[in-house]
Amino acid sequence: MASKIVGNKGVYDYLRGFRLSFLFLTISFLFLLFAFFIPLAQVLLVAFGYGFGSYRFTFQYMVEIIAKRSFLEAVVFTFEQALWTTGLSLIVGLPVGYFLARYEFPGKGVIRDLLTLPFILPSVVMLLGLILAFGPDGFVTQASRDVFGSPMISLYGTKSGIILAHTLYNISVVIRITEIGWGSLSQEEEQVARTLGASHSQFVLKIALPNMKGYIRTAALLVFLYSFNSFAIVLALGEVRYKTIEVLIYESARVRFKFHQAATLTFYQLIINATVIYGYLSLSPSATPVSGEEGYYEKQTLRGLVPNYKLVIRLATWSVYVSVVLFASLLPIIAVLRTSVLIRVDQSDVFSNYKILFSNRYDPLLGLSLGQVIRNTLFIASGVVFLSIALALPIARYFGFYSNIDRETNEQASRFVSLGIILPMATSPVSLSLGLIIAYQFSNFFENNVVFWIITAQTLVALPFVYRLISSRYEQLDPETVRVARTLGASSFHVFKSIEFPFLAKTVMVAAVFSFAISLGEFGATYFFSRIEWTTLAIAVFKLKSARQPGIPSAMAVILILISFVSFRAISIGEETELRV
Amino acid sequence: MSDLRVEDLHFSYKSWDVLKGISFSVTDSRLAVLLGASGSGKTTILKCIAQLLRYDTGRIYIGEEEITGKSPQELNVGYVPQGQILFSNMSVARNIEFGMAVKGVPREERTRKVKEIADLLGVSMFLERKPRELSGGQKQRVAIARALAIQPHLLLLDEPLASVDAFSKEALALEIKRVQQETGTTTVYVTHDQTEARLVADQVVILSHGKIVQDEPLETAVSNPSSIEAAILMGIPNSIPVKQLKEEILAKYKPKTGVIIPFDEIRLEPNRSEEDSELRILGKIVKVTQDIYQNPILVLQTDSLTTKPIRLKIRLRKQKNFMEAKTLEEINAYLPHNKIRIL
Numbered sequence: 001m002a003s004k005i006v007g008n009k010g011v012y013d014y015l016r017g018f019r020l021s022f023l024f025l026t027i028s029f030l031f032l033l034f035a036f037f038i039p040l041a042q043v044l045l046v047a048f049g050y051g052f053g054s055y056r057f058t059f060q061y062m063v064e065i066i067a068k069r070s071f072l073e074a075v076v077f078t079f080e081q082a083l084w085t086t087g088l089s090l091i092v093g094l095p096v097g098y099f100l101a102r103y104e105f106p107g108k109g110v111i112r113d114l115l116t117l118p119f120i121l122p123s124v125v126m127l128l129g130l131i132l133a134f135g136p137d138g139f140v141t142q143a144s145r146d147v148f149g150s151p152m153i154s155l156y157g158t159k160s161g162i163i164l165a166h167t168l169y170n171i172s173v174v175i176r177i178t179e180i181g182w183g184s185l186s187q188e189e190e191q192v193a194r195t196l197g198a199s200h201s202q203f204v205l206k207i208a209l210p211n212m213k214g215y216i217r218t219a220a221l222l223v224f225l226y227s228f229n230s231f232a233i234v235l236a237l238g239e240v241r242y243k244t245i246e247v248l249i250y251e252s253a254r255v256r257f258k259f260h261q262a263a264t265l266t267f268y269q270l271i272i273n274a275t276v277i278y279g280y281l282s283l284s285p286s287a288t289p290v291s292g293e294e295g296y297y298e299k300q301t302l303r304g305l306v307p308n309y310k311l312v313i314r315l316a317t318w319s320v321y322v323s324v325v326l327f328a329s330l331l332p333i334i335a336v337l338r339t340s341v342l343i344r345v346d347q348s349d350v351f352s353n354y355k356i357l358f359s360n361r362y363d364p365l366l367g368l369s370l371g372q373v374i375r376n377t378l379f380i381a382s383g384v385v386f387l388s389i390a391l392a393l394p395i396a397r398y399f400g401f402y403s404n405i406d407r408e409t410n411e412q413a414s415r416f417v418s419l420g421i422i423l424p425m426a427t428s429p430v431s432l433s434l435g436l437i438i439a440y441q442f443s444n445f446f447e448n449n450v451v452f453w454i455i456t457a458q459t460l461v462a463l464p465f466v467y468r469l470i471s472s473r474y475e476q477l478d479p480e481t482v483r484v485a486r487t488l489g490a491s492s493f494h495v496f497k498s499i500e501f502p503f504l505a506k507t508v509m510v511a512a513v514f515s516f517a518i519s520l521g522e523f524g525a526t527y528f529f530s531r532i533e534w535t536t537l538a539i540a541v542f543k544l545k546s547a548r549q550p551g552i553p554s555a556m557a558v559i560l561i562l563i564s565f566v567s568f569r570a571i572s573i574g575e576e577t578e579l580r581v
Numbered sequence: 582m583s584d585l586r587v588e589d590l591h592f593s594y595k596s597w598d599v600l601k602g603i604s605f606s607v608t609d610s611r612l613a614v615l616l617g618a619s620g621s622g623k624t625t626i627l628k629c630i631a632q633l634l635r636y637d638t639g640r641i642y643i644g645e646e647e648i649t650g651k652s653p654q655e656l657n658v659g660y661v662p663q664g665q666i667l668f669s670n671m672s673v674a675r676n677i678e679f680g681m682a683v684k685g686v687p688r689e690e691r692t693r694k695v696k697e698i699a700d701l702l703g704v705s706m707f708l709e710r711k712p713r714e715l716s717g718g719q720k721q722r723v724a725i726a727r728a729l730a731i732q733p734h735l736l737l738l739d740e741p742l743a744s745v746d747a748f749s750k751e752a753l754a755l756e757i758k759r760v761q762q763e764t765g766t767t768t769v770y771v772t773h774d775q776t777e778a779r780l781v782a783d784q785v786v787i788l789s790h791g792k793i794v795q796d797e798p799l800e801t802a803v804s805n806p807s808s809i810e811a812a813i814l815m816g817i818p819n820s821i822p823v824k825q826l827k828e829e830i831l832a833k834y835k836p837k838t839g840v841i842i843p844f845d846e847i848r849l850e851p852n853r854s855e856e857d858s859e860l861r862i863l864g865k866i867v868k869v870t871q872d873i874y875q876n877p878i879l880v881l882q883t884d885s886l887t888t889k890p891i892r893l894k895i896r897l898r899k900q901k902n903f904m905e906a907k908t909l910e911e912i913n914a915y916l917p918h919n920k921i922r923i924l
């Protein structure tokens with residue numbers, strides 16, 4: 001038998017071994033290119049005057065917009081409300097994070113989940129809940145009128161209404177991140193401080209908070225960026241007085257059809273977002289802001305504590321504070337749940353609002369049947385799940401995993417690709433959709449297949465999260481197992497089938513549930529493309545938020561809450577990937 | 582500076598009795614080493630003394646004052662935990678002055694004291710650095726300086742050299758001893774390393790499974806271990822527990838816990854016949870090594886005494902006939918019966 005010549009792998013051998021992988025990789029890259037990078041480039045071109053009949057570069061639009069009063073007002077308001085929201089969320093959320101990190105008590109897991117719930121809800125659900133609680137006919141407003149003679153807060157057309165809405169939404173982000181921060185502090189440091197004579201408050205002020213600044217900065221950044229790019233809540237509550245840049249972009253493109261202006265606004269918004277993120281990164285060079293050793297904090301349990309009056313006062317104060325924050329955070333959800341069963345179409349049936357959702361009853365406000373809304377939502381969500389996993393998997397596999405095994409791609413290329421796929425996250429959903437419209441609106445395909453663009457835009461929103469989930473899981477797979485399988489003669493396909501996929505299956509399921517939830521709750525991009533025939537649950541909730549019969553949108557919102565919660569639990573239980581995205 | 586007295590200390594965690602009636606005392610200005618294997622309860626004792634853990638029963642006195650139930654803030658105890666824990670957000674100088682700052686000591690006095698204590702520990706040149714810019718040994722010096730800056734009644738050191746590199750260990754151990762003697766601070770020093778214990782201790786308290794098995798001055802602990810367990814923990818060579826000994830050895834010497842074959846009493850005499858007054862050990866020389874003072878040591882592998890082969894150390898400088906013995910050949914070693922330490 002002729003012996004084989006063992007030598008360097010030729011290009012042909014290499015391609016033959018991986019041709020399927022390369023095919024999928026190519027498709028993923030083409031999608032990103034055509035759905036994200038080309039549209040983004042188009043937006044930037046239009047911002048500089050190139051496009052829509054004009055074919056020369058100019059700073060005219062850039063300069064014009066700065067001089068516009070409406071733009072300056074929007075910029076000031078966008079910053080103002082984002083800073084207020086960030087400050088208030090930190091003040092309220094930091095102590096709760098401390099409480100959760102330091103105390104162990106029965107039912108803590110449930111309380112933590114409930115406190116986190118608003119963060120994972122679609123913005124339209126929070127919006128509807130706030131209107132049902134604090135709106136002119138809301139039950140909190142009515143109670144306030146009965147007790148104090150005037151409403152507690154005016155939700156529409158006021159800064160305080162928007163800041164309240166954003167704060168209630170974002171407290172949970174602060175709680176979630178700072179709980180990890182408090183928990184990561186070194187117990188030994190506290191013990192040393194105590195033996196040196198420091199009181200508890202001296203320890204918190206002089207050591208704990210300075211050591212937690214990385215976590216506090218991260219929480220502040222997320223809250224700031226969320227509020228800065230807020231769309232649904234400001235669109236609904238701001239009326240004509242208050243607009244964020246995001247709302248101005250929408251109005252310029254979809255109401256006034258001023259695409260140059262919309263593109264210029266997007267350019268400025270991107271610059272501000274990038275500056276904030278860059279500022280954050282340069283302020284905190286370490287990604288893991290943990291003081292000293294990896295923290296292990298022995299939590300204080302209630303069992304075995306000898307009751308004394310100081311302890312009773314401390315526990316009572318904590319209970320009251322956490323209960324108030326919990327109640328305030330859950331108020332919009334309580335409002336939605338309450339309305340979905342109390343204000344119903346058929347008084348004899350408690351679940352009539354839910355049943356009607358799955359019927360073919362025509363809704364004149366929406367212009368189509370409620371059953372069709374559910375079908376649209378499921379169709380679009382299925383498309384997003386399929387596309388986001390099919391596109392993220394090959395990239396995560398090749399650049400997140402195989403680059404470590406083969407050393408055939410260098411680390412820089414791998415980082416570059418990761419950045420490229422995560423980049424849509426830094427671009428708001430409205431801007432993503434604006435890019436797609438500018439790039440493709442004059443094609444017949446665009447006009448006739450609006451659902452394709454909705455799915456594309458939503459996939460761009462979900463893709464970074466799905467990619468991070470899958471690539472994080474790939475990082476946990478020991479490359480040695482694949483090397484061993486290869487030495488035993490397994491082909492690339494076989495390795496994927498028998499080693500990688502079983503290892504990834506649970507994560508792929510989690511990613512599927514997560515992208516499904518993102519699609520269901522997605523508002524900004526979907527609203528941008530919205531056509532009556534492709535109305536989704538989130539759009540329907542938004543359109544019906546002020547309807548005379550709020551029971552039906554409330555039932556829709558409850559469905560969205562349940563699906564969001566299930567997806568969140570799937571992530572918590574299925575994977576240890578919390579807050580990595 | 583004060584005496585420390587611990588009386589009948591019990592501590593349990595869940596269903597595990599970590600400390601089972603610990604009693605010992607350390608007289609003023611002395612350094613006591615708590616020596617024991619991992620899980621023997623050393624760190625727990627230290628944390629109980631600092632009142633960082635609430636013990637089930639027992640009393641602890643610093644001087645004449647009972648401190649049980651007091652808060653750590655009230656004690657004026659310098660505590661240096663394992664792992665070089667510094668306040669990472671503060672400079673070295675601010676770390677050292679922290680205890681004084683929270684007690685409201687005026688700034689000028691703090692600055693003077695920081696300089697004084699930093700000079701003593703040899704960290705004056707790092708005062709403006711952040712902890713992350715220091716080596717392991719430097720961090721430990723700062724942690725000790727911070728503890729000493731409050732002029733504590735008692736200094737508690739938990740494995741202070743655990744994460745210091747091997748080259749710096751001995752120097753830092755001697756440095757700690759020097760500083761302790763200069764300041765006259767009563768000190769409890771926790772370690773599992775007998776070499777460290779021998780370098781710093783005035784008194785050794787040996788712990789095993791939550792109990793004290795020996796509490797003696799260093800010289801006594803080394804020359805007269807109370808049990809084979811204490812001997813092993815003190816690092817006395819050729820300490821063999823009873824469970825490893827052969828039946829005939831057990832019958833002949835009747836040890837309670839084990840025997841020690843003194844490594845400088847064994848004679849290698851390849852061509853001599855056995856005498857009644859001697860124990861003959863047949864084995865092979867498998868290695869030549871050296872002790873911490875760089876004296877050559879022979880390692881003899883034998884199964885003459887134990888059910889499974891063990892390695893005995895033999896001090897080389899007393900072996901006149903060593904040159905006759907060849908490595909990896911069976912040779913005879915002899916030891917007078919009366920030299921065997923029976924525990």
